Amino acid sequence: MSMEQPKIQDYAIIGDGRSAALISNRGSIDWLCWPRFDSASIFGAIVDAKIGGDWSIRLSQDSQTTRRYIDNTNVLETEFATSSGKIVVTDFMPVTSEEQKKKRLWPEHELIRWVKCEQGEVQLIVDLNPRLDYGRVAPKIKDTGKLGWRIYSEPYVFTFRSEIEFGRSSAGGLSASVALKPGETVAFSFTFSSEGPAVIPPLGDLVAKKLELTIDWWRRWAAQGNYDGPYRRQVIRSALVLKLLSYAPSGAIIAAPTTSLPERIGGDLNWDYRFAWLRDAAFTVRALFGLGYKDDADAFVNWLLHATRLTRPKLRVLYDVFGESPLAERVLDHLRGYADSRPVRVGNEARVQLQLDIYGEVVDAVSHFFRKQRRLDREMQKMLRQCGEYVCEHWREPDSGIWEYREEQRHYTHSRLLCWVTLDRLLQMHERGQISGIPADKFRDARHQIRREIEERAWNDRLQSYTQLLEGDTLDASVLLLALHGFEDATSTRMQQTHRCVRERLVPAPGLLHRDEPSAKRREGAFALCGFWEVDFLARGGGSLEEAETTFRQALAYANDVDLFAEEVDAKNGDALGNFPQGFTHLGVINAALSLRDREERAHKLDRQS
């Protein structure tokens, strides 16, 4: 790995509910796609440090950096300290309520960097190197005087403004250097517009006002939650990450804001995660509802129903933020990839895979969301019936499974489990009177057959464990979900034996789990989410409360300095691997914490009773 490139965990994220930027702890914005998460990048140094484009703020002297999010917000503060002085860079994308936006002109997208000198005298250096279309185009930057610098990317326009003078750099971008004394500030604004006239915001006092509005908006949002259980700081940070990954106009939640950050440094396991996976549905609804973010859960379920309406009874594995199918996967040959990990891909071919588990995820999400509603509307009932019928017809088929392997389709235990969940939840809703007109006997019969198949064919007598495949002999962390989904009790002998086997074969370090044995053998990173599945399993009775808490603490230790998780963790050195930050992992944090809280509450209740 190049010494120049920051590690994946060196990044933090800011966003505005439509797009996101990644900022390294060296003060460089190395990833930004506007106007949407899945648009082409304008800063993409994270996937090619040479041509990707970046926007760096640094001091002329070597400095020590520390950073934090302002409490309960997605506003990032990075402190640069040298022997001669100290500055704080505050990075944020302004957000505010719709009421506030009605009162003032508000750019479509804006990223503000605000530098304040806290101590001593420092020399600040700023370099802006935008590159359009994933680094392909070094754009012409036009000087428009008092209106700032403009980058035309028909039909869009980007505007850069600052309170200091910039000149053209040898790299084709803009560069400035300025001396700052204690108390002095300097602000920079980068905006995007798809409409003319664009809004070109002034700096000065308005920057402070926007910061105040942004902090207020995030804090108000965070305060809607009612979580008061263990590890509150990490849980709220996870909720804030999920909010950053949600696309406000539609309610979709993408898996991660990046593409092709490698699961193995120098390897080719590099995928585009800037889309919404149906697989995350049940976990998302459970997490948002569990924390008290009902409006967000509502928005997400609405998106889910809208997206699935277009394709059902067949569901796609992933959708773009508006519920459409993403474009076909392609390779960006001109990019070197993060730490020379080629290829860089955009689009995701998993979109055409068959993954039968998604039906269970969708039905479980709907069942959880509407569990207190007396009766579902006709359209919803129709959609649920179609899911049930589809599963009855197809559950025996092989598929690509939860890990989206691209080789031949197989009979995955997890896929069977979620087929069972589909029918089980539908029958539960039927019994509650929420849904009518389902062929209950047919569904019951199929549910029974699936259960029998899992119990007989997914159980390996030799290993004394459930396995990844029917008649298989390899382990998979997803079998722990048999307890989470209510198929088996976590305290059952079989689940206890399975857990023991998972621990023996899939744990590379305390708090970490490989997703399956093949990935462990290929020396891929440990799948961060799976560590939290284990916590969930233990909290549901699979182990003692103390074991669950210890495992949770160990798993949380792999977050970076601002509590963010990637998809995977390198067990050798704790480095983050894969796309970052990863919504699925943060969902794992939240759901494990909720299960832990429930377990603690049960324990306290028992204590009081005794």
Next chain:
Amino acid sequence: MNWTSWLLWGFASTVVLTSILAGSQGIGMTRMNIPYLLGTIFTPDRDRAKFIGIFLHFLNGWIFSLIYVATFHALGRSTWWFGGLIGLVQAIFVLAVALPALPALHPRIANEQYGPTVARQLEPPGFLGLHYGIRTPISVVVAHVIFGAILGAFYSIK
């Protein structure tokens, strides 16, 4: 003056003009959003501005069509090419005179000499509206020529 014909074809040509301008924004030919530009004279609220702007643009179109109709009557002819010619003249006037003068009239458009302020943050259109994209003049000319051609072809001076 044939009022019924003016009401009908003034409305129809304005619908086409508005659709061509909106369509050229939709296909990425220009960023110029005329309803937003007009509506922000009255409100900073993006959605409300567009709503007000559409109404204003229709009103403008209808009023301007009166000038076309008056010209048809004055010269005693109403043909598609003559209407299109008037449209071309109007488009040139809009691009070369009206749009560059807009910052003086619009309370929220920023001044190029002084930069944006809290009250004035909107990007000025510039000469020929080029700040909104280099193909802006093409869409404006095409839209106005078709506007005039429809009026010229279908307005009945009898």
